[in-house]
Amino acid sequence: MDHFLYKAGRLHAEEVPLDEIAAAVGTPVYVYSAATLLRHLKVMQEALTGQPHLVCFAVKALGNVAVLKLLGDAGAGMDIVSGGEYARARAAGVPGERIVFSGVGKTRDEMRMALEGGIRQFNLESEPEMEALSEVAAGMGAVAPVTIRVNPDVDAKTHAKISTGTSETKFGIPIARASQVYARAAALPGLRVVGVDVHIGSQLTELGPFEAAFSKVAALVEALREQGHEIARIDLGGGLGIPYTRSNEAPPLPFDYGALVQRTVGHLGCEIEVEPGRLIAGNAGVLVSRVIYDKAGEGRDFLILDAGMNDLLRPAMYDAHHDIVPLAEPAPGAEARSYDVVGPVCETGDTFARARALPPMAEGDLVAFRSAGAYGAVMAGEYNARPLIPEVLVQGNHFAVIRARPTYEEMIARDSIPAWL
Numbered sequence: 511m512d513h514f515l516y517k518a519g520r521l522h523a524e525e526v527p528l529d530e531i532a533a534a535v536g537t538p539v540y541v542y543s544a545a546t547l548l549r550h551l552k553v554m555q556e557a558l559t560g561q562p563h564l565v566c567f568a569v570k571a572l573g574n575v576a577v578l579k580l581l582g583d584a585g586a587g588m589d590i591v592s593g594g595e596y597a598r599a600r601a602a603g604v605p606g607e608r609i610v611f612s613g614v615g616k617t618r619d620e621m622r623m624a625l626e627g628g629i630r631q632f633n634l635e636s637e638p639e640m641e642a643l644s645e646v647a648a649g650m651g652a653v654a655p656v657t658i659r660v661n662p663d664v665d666a667k668t669h670a671k672i673s674t675g676t677s678e679t680k681f682g683i684p685i686a687r688a689s690q691v692y693a694r695a696a697a698l699p700g701l702r703v704v705g706v707d708v709h710i711g712s713q714l715t716e717l718g719p720f721e722a723a724f725s726k727v728a729a730l731v732e733a734l735r736e737q738g739h740e741i742a743r744i745d746l747g748g749g750l751g752i753p754y755t756r757s758n759e760a761p762p763l764p765f766d767y768g769a770l771v772q773r774t775v776g777h778l779g780c781e782i783e784v785e786p787g788r789l790i791a792g793n794a795g796v797l798v799s800r801v802i803y804d805k806a807g808e809g810r811d812f813l814i815l816d817a818g819m820n821d822l823l824r825p826a827m828y829d830a831h832h833d834i835v836p837l838a839e840p841a842p843g844a845e846a847r848s849y850d851v852v853g854p855v856c857e858t859g860d861t862f863a864r865a866r867a868l869p870p871m872a873e874g875d876l877v878a879f880r881s882a883g884a885y886g887a888v889m890a891g892e893y894n895a896r897p898l899i900p901e902v903l904v905q906g907n908h909f910a911v912i913r914a915r916p917t918y919e920e921m922i923a924r925d926s927i928p929a930w931l
């Protein structure tokens with residue numbers, strides 16, 4: 511459930527009409543609903559009631575500091591994958607003991623930064639990385655809490671570019687080698703083994719792959735305990751899918767996911783960590799865009815928007831579907847037209863949808879891409895020298911710009927011309 515609904519014919523974010531935001535801030539613009547973000551966090555927290563747990567929001571999905579503060583103040587931890595995300599989480603006031611550090615390529619500088627600032631755990635992904643952290647921590651006279659991410663070789667049955675749990679991906683260590691790698695971790699100075707980590711992919715629409723992976727992890731925890739390791743935490747990663755269309759999709763409910771967690775790893779008495787990103791942020795954001803032109807093509811009509819692939823990359827990158835709806839509610843039974851919905855960027859891949867049914871649209875009309883809260887603004891860039899898209903947070907009947915659109919002067923000022931030119 512989200513808080514983007516038509517009221518009196520206008521699409522609202524909570525109590526604020528989106529056209530009002532478009533008029534005040536300009537388009538294109540991302541708009542997030544605080545109530546939706548908090549609701550999704552709560553649903554996940556409640557799904558895990560009955561076992562000690564920490565829901566760590568995957569910052570990569572939506573990294574705006576205001577959003578991180580909102581979620582952090584509601585008790586969320588953070589799953590981060592870079593020094594930049596660490597800095598953002600801390601700037602949002604999230605304490606180090608609620609931050610887990612994931613990712614295959616943590617640098618020594620990033621490790622040092624997290625150890626100095628405070629960190630709950632590092633989720634290690636390889637032996638070279640383990641050696642590096644040992645060196646860095648021991649050199650600082652610190653002890654780094656670590657889990658090791660195992661690759662359970664389970665097919666997540668999702669888009670190939672966001673599937674991470676099979677052996678041909680770069681993620682984690684093969685689960686068959688876990689005993690060896692844990693023994694090495696236990697022997698290295700500066701490391702303290704605290705748990706096991708797994709993450710098999712994103713936008714999972716069935717529970718089966720989770721069940722297969724978590725069962726393997728449960729067996730591994732028992733084996734590791736027999737080998738003398740203290741396994742107090744299990745990090746189960748993120749990945750629970752969300753509905754991207756209003757009608758025909760029904761991904762598993764967080765409640766059923768929670769029951770599965772209880773069933774597969776609950777008996778181990780570990781603290782459970784999860785790292786949802788999309789589940790919390792996906793349907794808590796929309797991208798509002800204006801129609802520039804309605805262009806008649808050869809046997810098709812192009813709706814040219816002021817949002818481009820640089821603002822919302824998912825359709826170009828994953829052929830992802832986003833519902834596109836007009837901000838002005840169409841009359842019931844109103845005629846529909848078929849549009850190829852495209853952006854202004856000079857690439858054919860700058861296509862959001864083909865043959866999409868929409869009410870007849872005219873220049874200046876406003877539309878919203880739904881389900882754009884996760885992996886939207888964070889993946890945006892300035893290709894074609896298009897300013898980085900602004901972000902707005904709505905709570906109740908008020909809204910605030912939480913990232914302003916840069917001016918051309920600000921964009922140009924980031925470059926510098928060497929003296930010899």
Ligand code: LLP
Pocket residue numbers: 568571589612613672709711712713747748749750785786787788789824828884885
């Ligand atoms: N934990 C780890 C270690 C991850 O790699 C990810 C996502 C998550 C948690 C959060 O997964 P989620 O709950 O959001 O599914 N850009 C792609 C998605 C990439 C996901 C990468 N890792 C997209 O737009 O679909």
